[in-house]
Amino acid sequence: MxxxxxxxxxxxxxxxxxxxxxxxxxxxxxxxxxxxxxxxxxxxxxxxxxxxxxxxxxxxxxxxxxxxxxxxxxxxxxxxxxxxxxxxxxxxxxxxxxxxxxxxxxxxxxxxxxxxxxxxxxxxxxxxxxxxxxxxxxxxxxxxxxxxxxxxxxxxxxxxxxxxxxxxxxxxxxxxxxxxxxxxxxxxxxxxVRADLAGSGVIFTIDTESGFPHVATISAAWGLGEPVVQGSVDPDKYVVFKPLLEQPGARPIIEKTCGAKAIKMLYARSGAKRTRIVRTTPAARGAFVLNDDEIIELGRWAAAVEKHYGRPMDLEWAKDGETGLLYLVQARPETVQSGLSRSSFLRYSMKTRSTPILTGAAVGSAIAAGKACVIRDVADIARFPDGAILVTANTDPDWVPMMKRAAGIITDHGGNTSHAAIVSRELGVPAVIGTKKATSLLNEGQAITLSCASGENGVVYDGLIDFECEDIDVGALPDTRTRVMVNIAEPSAAFQWWRLPAKGVGLARMEFIINNLIKAHPMALLHPERIGREDQRRIGELTKGHASPADYFVDTLARGIAKLAAPYYPHPAIVRLSDFKTNEYAHLVGGAVFEPSEENPMLGFRGASRYYDERYREGFALECRALRKVREEIGFANVIVMVPFCRTPAEADRVIAAMAENGLRRGEAALQIYMMCEIPSNVILAEEFAERFDGFSIGSNDLTQLVLGVDRDSEQLAKLFDERDPAVKHMIAEAIAKAHAARIPIGICGLAPSNYPDFAEFLVAERIDSISLNPDSFVRTIRTIAAAESAM
Incomplete structure (x- = not known):
């Protein structure tokens, strides 16, 4: 009919x-x-x-x-x-x-x-x-x-x-x-779909804050999906790297964050109301809503929908708790990042440093300053002054008229796919979402500054702090013979710089991931019986949702590395093995038990010397497991492993053997192993080191310290620490010449070319193969490099 x-x-x-x-x-x-x-x-x-x-x-x-x-x-x-x-x-x-x-x-x-x-x-x-x-x-x-x-x-x-x-x-x-x-x-x-018996959430086929187009971001919470959209629940977050989804055997999940998920929405048992809110159990809060197979399935669907529509999409999904099947229940175009230029972007930065009073998820990349207006009920919309910073628990669509008038937004609850986040993006209003305590900590009329300029982590400062904004046109940057790469430390900021025409990651520091994401000493994760009860409790909190503390370390480190490698894939990503000093390792949760006290940690038990030593061998095995996972399971075969602070060729042999014992064999599965060239012995015996490694990367900070005999952390000797000293430049020139004679590539990942244009010119004149820069100095320095090449 x-x-x-x-x-x-x-x-x-x-x-x-x-x-x-x-x-x-x-x-x-x-x-x-x-x-x-x-x-x-x-x-x-x-x-x-x-x-x-x-x-x-x-x-x-x-x-x-x-x-x-x-x-x-x-x-x-x-x-x-x-x-x-x-x-x-x-x-x-x-x-x-x-x-x-x-x-x-x-x-x-x-x-x-x-x-x-x-x-x-x-x-x-x-x-x-x-x-x-x-x-x-x-x-x-x-x-x-x-x-x-x-x-x-x-x-x-x-x-x-x-x-x-x-x-x-x-x-x-x-x-x-x-x-x-x-x-x-x-x-x-x-x-x-009986999501009340399972879970639901939202998918964006683009990174919603940076516009990085090669990821799908999935939010997930227990029960029906409305609390995720409303922002009244802090959901799990999963990020899938789309280009590797079709690679046989790859499971490219580059982030898995377990959200608090304190509440869930269920169907009402009776009465006029169709739904009800209940608190989740402690076990549910500590468990991931989706397993890896389900995350990959949703990632594939997101890629398929995006390909079909020919544009980034905003999707809603639900899992039926009776059948175990996943469904897409809604699809619409993403309307914010997809409309922005891929060749230019605004870069905000703080002019002075300060200590944050609140942190949360960043929405957008801007900075805003003004007076806080704490609104707990939308009925109070009339008292919100134009240009204030809205502080509230969470928002729903009724709040939009007020949000349009705000200079910035701060919420207690919600994630990157909550209503507050979605609308803030569309309105172009920077927001810090899910701070947990903004409404209780911030006072009415308090002068504050919120910053979303450092990647995924948004911060709130007390007081009005000066900031600046720069319009960067990467489409106008010159091509160079020298491979220009970037140094990236923080996975949370990895996507922020994806528009830069970098030829890979010249330095990804493993210890930053351990310090900022893992937070616990690897040996304490393996031997909790040797640490105190409070540290055991803290480790229990950190590792919830993982099969074991060791798996927590491996999974978190592997996904952090993958996230650093993703923006410039398939260009190489050079990942340096952990290079904490003993005093820095001791500050990790449970670390003090496992670290000796040294008079001069800078020259002590650090870098290569740790990896084959019985005091850290088990921890190093976890690092190797993480590297194997990121290369072989997640799929980033472009990851190159770099050994820091390797004092002698004999020590290099022991480290390479320890890596092989843990499944990382040079040349197998196209694995390359580089060495940091940062000790005078590395330059003097460069021919012998070149027989053992596939490439060198100059660490100008440590090399300067050891050539000049100046503690780089000493305020009293700061004026003597200069990478441009003739003795240091002589060592660098010699290292470049010897590497080329051995037919292996050599680059630099130290800060000197980022800080000093004339040092970058010197490196170009010596025909270094690659220069890795801090992202915020990339635009300025690549122009210097191009000009130096033209003058040769």
């Missing part, structure tokens, strides 16, 4: 936005075009835009609705009054009989298809001006879950129509310049 007001998902596609709105058109497109490739979408049907317009015409309420909008434009009525009056007009009306009949019949047909007598469905709103490339309308209209039976279904459908005129929806259309009466609403009625 032909239907006038209802269309099945399999009969509609993305071209049908005028018929069924963006959300339903996209669902139909996925069912029709992507189902055969394995992307699973719950089946269902949609009412048409014509159904909405016929409803307005036959109910006779449109003239009264137009009068309410006229009064709002004439400032005769507030936004709240306008929305309330229009919604009351809609809710006081009834559907035409023909529309009622078609909805009932389609619902019964859907139940018969699925073999269920009284089917539970999700009833979703889909506006005809929704999910466009330049307007997301995220959360503007309502969704109703766990709807059963004709009466409840028709009531939910009427409420969907009314939600086209919520305060937030009216405000958003006003901001975007949409004619309120040119927009119609379609209703999607969809098989209900």
């Amino acid at each position: 032909a239907h006038r007001f209802v269309l099945w998902f399999e009969d509609i596609g993305i071209a049908d936005v005028p018929l069924v709105g963006g959300k339903n058109a996209s669902l139909g497109e996925m069912v029709r075009e992507l189902g055969r490739s394995g992307v699973r979408v719950p089946t269902g049907f949609a009412t048409t835009a014509e159904a909405f317009r016929v409803f307005l015409a036959e109910s006779g309420i449109e003239p009264a609705m137009r009068e309410q909008i006229r009064r709002y434009h004439a400032a005769e009525a507030s936004l709240s009054e306008t929305g309330s009056h229009i919604r009351a007009l809609i809710l006081g009306s009834r559907f035409p009989d023909a529309l009622t009949g078609e909805i009932r019949a389609a619902y019964d047909d859907l139940a018969a298809r699925l073999g269920v007598k009284e089917l539970a469905v999700a009833v979703r709103s889909s506006a005809t001006a929704e999910d466009l490339p330049d307007a997301s309308f995220a959360g503007q209209q309502e969704t109703f879950l766990n709807i059963r039976g004709h009466r409840a279904l028709l009531d939910a459908c009427l409420r969907c129509f009314a939600s086209l005129y919520t305060d937030r929806a009216i405000s958003y259309r006003e901001a975007k310049g949409f004619d309120h009466f040119a927009v119609a609403l379609s209703i999607g009625v969809q098989q209900m």
Whole structure:
């Protein structure tokens, strides 16, 4: 039987936005075009835009609705009054009989298809001006879950129509310049996925803060997905590197962070409310919602959807706890980062250093300063002054009018895919999300500065701190003969610089990942019986969600390395083995028990000497396991391993043997092993070291220290520490010449070329193969390198 007001998902596609709105058109497109490739979408049907317009015409309420909008434009009525009056007009009306009949019949047909007598469905709103490339309308209209039976279904459908005129929806259309009466609403009625028995969340097919296009970011929480979107729960976060998804055997999960997940949304047992919030158990809080196979499956689906649509996408997913199956339940275009240039970006930086008072997830890359306005209830919106920094627990779409007027936003709860994060990005307002205690720590009117300029970690400072903004056009940068690379230490900031035309990562420091992400001494993870109870407790907290403390170390280190390697793949990423000094290792959780006290740690038990020593051999085995995981399991075969502070060729032999014992054999699976050239013996005996290693990288800090006999940490001798000293430059020139004679590459990863343009010119004149720079000096120094090459 032909239907006038209802269309099945399999009969509609993305071209049908005028018929069924963006959300339903996209669902139909996925069912029709992507189902055969394995992307699973719950089946269902949609009412048409014509159904909405016929409803307005036959109910006779449109003239009264137009009068309410006229009064709002004439400032005769507030936004709240306008929305309330229009919604009351809609809710006081009834559907035409023909529309009622078609909805009932389609619902019964859907139940018969699925073999269920009284089917539970999700009833979703889909506006005809929704999910466009330049307007997301995220959360503007309502969704109703766990709807059963004709009466409840028709009531939910009427409420969907009314939600086209919520305060937030009216405000958003006003901001975007949409004619309120040119927009119609379609209703999607969809098989209900029992996410209440499992979990759900959001996927972006792009890094939402940096715009890095080669990752899919997945958020996950227990139960229904609304708390993830609202930001009232701190979800798990998983990041998948899309280019490696098709590599046989690769499992390119480059981040797995276990969120607090303190609450979850379930269906209500009875009563008018359809859902309820409950606290999660301690075991659920410490467990990951998705296993690795499920993360990879969602990553593949995200890549497939993005490829089909030809643009970055914002997806919602759910897992059915009865069947164990994953589903995509929504797809719309990502509207913020995908619209930005790939060849230019704004770089914000603080002019002075300060100590943060709060940290959270960064949204955007900007810095904002102003007075805090603490708002706990959206009813207090009227007291929010323009240009203040909004401080609240979390936001939902009702907060949008206030968020538009804020210089910055800080929340207690939420993750990168929460409502606060999504809307902040779209509005271009920097935000620090999920600080846990902003509303209790910050005072009304307190002057604060929030910074999202350091990657994924956002920070809040007390007081107004000066900052600056630079417009960087990487499309105008010159090409160079010298391979110009970047030094990256923090995985959280790895994606921030992806637009730079770097030819790989010249130095990724393993100890930064251990210090900032792992936080515990590897030997303490392996031997908890040797440490105190408080350190045991702290390790228990750190390692929740992992099979063992050793697995925690390996997984966290491997994914941190992978994240550093990802932005410039397939160019090489040179990863230096851990080079903590004993006093630095002792500061890790449980570390003091395992580290000797040394008078001069800078020249003590560090670098290569640790790896084959019985005091650290087991810890080194964990480092090797992590490197094998990142190369062989995650799939980053472009990772090169570098040995630091290797004093003699005999010591090099022992380290290479220890690596081989742990499955890292030079030349096997194309593994290259480099050596830091940072000790005078490395230069003097360069020919012998070159027989053992595939390349050298000059560490100018330690080499300067040891050539000049100047402690690089000594304030009293700071004026004598100069990498441009003739003796140091002589050693560097000799190292370059000997490496070339041995036919192995040599680069530099020390700070000198980042700090001194004339030093970069010297390196070019000596024909060094690569120069690795700090990202913030890349633009300036690559121009110096190009000019020096032109002058040769």
